[in-house]
Amino acid sequence: MVASTIPFKYLGVPLSLKKLTTQQCKPLVNKITSRIESWAVRFLSYAGRLKLIKSVLFGIQTYWAQIFILPKKIMKEIESRFKAFLWTGKANPTKKSLVAWKTICFLKSCGGWNVIELCDWNIAAICKVLWDITHKADSLWVKWLHVYYFKAKDFWTAAIPQKGSWVLRKLMKYRSLIKDLGGWNSVTGNNKVQIKKVYAKLRQQADKVPWKRIICNNSASLRSVFMLWLANWNRLMTKDRILTWNQACDPICFMCLQENESVQHLFFLFNYSSRIWAKVLKILNCSKPVQGFKQEADWAIKRSRRTDSISRLHFMFLAEAVHSIWLQRNNVLFNGYCDPAHTVFKQLVYRVACRCSNDDKKKLFWITNGGAL
Numbered sequence: 001m002v003a004s005t006i007p008f009k010y011l012g013v014p015l016s017l018k019k020l021t022t023q024q025c026k027p028l029v030n031k032i033t034s035r036i037e038s039w040a041v042r043f044l045s046y047a048g049r050l051k052l053i054k055s056v057l058f059g060i061q062t063y064w065a066q067i068f069i070l071p072k073k074i075m076k077e078i079e080s081r082f083k084a085f086l087w088t089g090k091a092n093p094t095k096k097s098l099v100a101w102k103t104i105c106f107l108k109s110c111g112g113w114n115v116i117e118l119c120d121w122n123i124a125a126i127c128k129v130l131w132d133i134t135h136k137a138d139s140l141w142v143k144w145l146h147v148y149y150f151k152a153k154d155f156w157t158a159a160i161p162q163k164g165s166w167v168l169r170k171l172m173k174y175r176s177l178i179k180d181l182g183g184w185n186s187v188t189g190n191n192k193v194q195i196k197k198v199y200a201k202l203r204q205q206a207d208k209v210p211w212k213r214i215i216c217n218n219s220a221s222l223r224s225v226f227m228l229w230l231a232n233w234n235r236l237m238t239k240d241r242i243l244t245w246n247q248a249c250d251p252i253c254f255m256c257l258q259e260n261e262s263v264q265h266l267f268f269l270f271n272y273s274s275r276i277w278a279k280v281l282k283i284l285n286c287s288k289p290v291q292g293f294k295q296e297a298d299w300a301i302k303r304s305r306r307t308d309s310i311s312r313l314h315f316m317f318l319a320e321a322v323h324s325i326w327l328q329r330n331n332v333l334f335n336g337y338c339d340p341a342h343t344v345f346k347q348l349v350y351r352v353a354c355r356c357s358n359d360d361k362k363k364l365f366w367i368t369n370g371g372a373l
């Protein structure tokens with residue numbers, strides 16, 4: 001390789017002081033795409049895919065995003081792959097999405113899943129480089145910057161050197177951001193800057209959702225909590241929603257063949273689902289009639305303010321019931337049958353028992369065996 005042919009690659013990433021081109025970033029996009037394609041053959045639930053996005057896929061881009069200011073176009077492309085993988089299980093960008101990606105990136109208490117927004121995270125990582133420039137006087141690179149570019153002037157007020165590299169000029173433009181965030185003190189811990197803290201300040205703020213507790217503190221399986229989350233946003237693919245874009249859709253519920261299908265109806269307003277939920281309410285000592293999803297969710301939210309076993313079990317049951325009834329509804333749709341209500345109820349108790357804490361398990365055993373509360 002001729003010396004003048006930089007950027008060259010080191011540990012698989014291009015080293016460059018110039019602006020990275022989208023072409024140079026292609027290996028990153030390709031790596032993410034091939035990882036998704038290796039999973040595409042397996043059946044994974046939404047919740048399983050969400051977990052992989054948050055851990056494995058995010059991890060792949062972190063390495064690059066901590067070193068480079070990545071082109072926005074590339075980050076949008078990576079995000080579109082994440083989005084496609086979540087909703088379709090494939091890497092090809094798609095318009096299909098039940099909930100906007102922006103919402104998925106909100107905190108869980110604000111109705112999201114706390115997925116990192118890539119552009120903001122890249123800026124937060126860049127702030128760490130700024131911290132190094134202003135705090136790591138021993139580093140050879142930092143010494144060189146100060147001697148060669150800032151010439152003993154204060155980094156914060158030094159003019160942006162026109163002959164400086166693209167990376168340096170871009171970095172210096174972010175100086176004002178640190179002031180806007182409230183200075184280093186507001187984003188440091190253990191004497192170093194914390195990317196997480198910077199990101200927390202940069203991330204888009206959103207209002208808290210009233211149902212935050214039944215999602216955040218729910219020990220039901222992640223796939224059930226995900227279904228409950230979709231139901232809370234009213235984004236399950238029920239017929240009332242399909243009708244909004246497909247007028248040819250028959251609105252009648254698959255299960256009872258009497259009323260129109262909606263989240264409110266499916267959970268728990270018809271014979272089958274109301275029988276299951278009535279059994280749950282009975283063991284939870286709720287002497288109230290079974291109502292629709294909205295009212296039942298409100299009831300669980302009210303209970304979630306308490307911190308006793310019954311309230312924890314209540315919203316675990318709610319998540320597992322929504323998931324189970326949804327699966328039975330799909331069973332009727334695709335296979336033409338569903339399990340009897342009492343079998344579904346037994347499975348619900350089993351699933352909750354498997355996942356709740358030991359104390360809650362004792363309580364559950366007590367109440368399902370007819371014990372007094």
Ligand SMILES: [Zn+2]
Binds near residue numbers: 255256257258259260
């Ligand atoms: Zn029905």
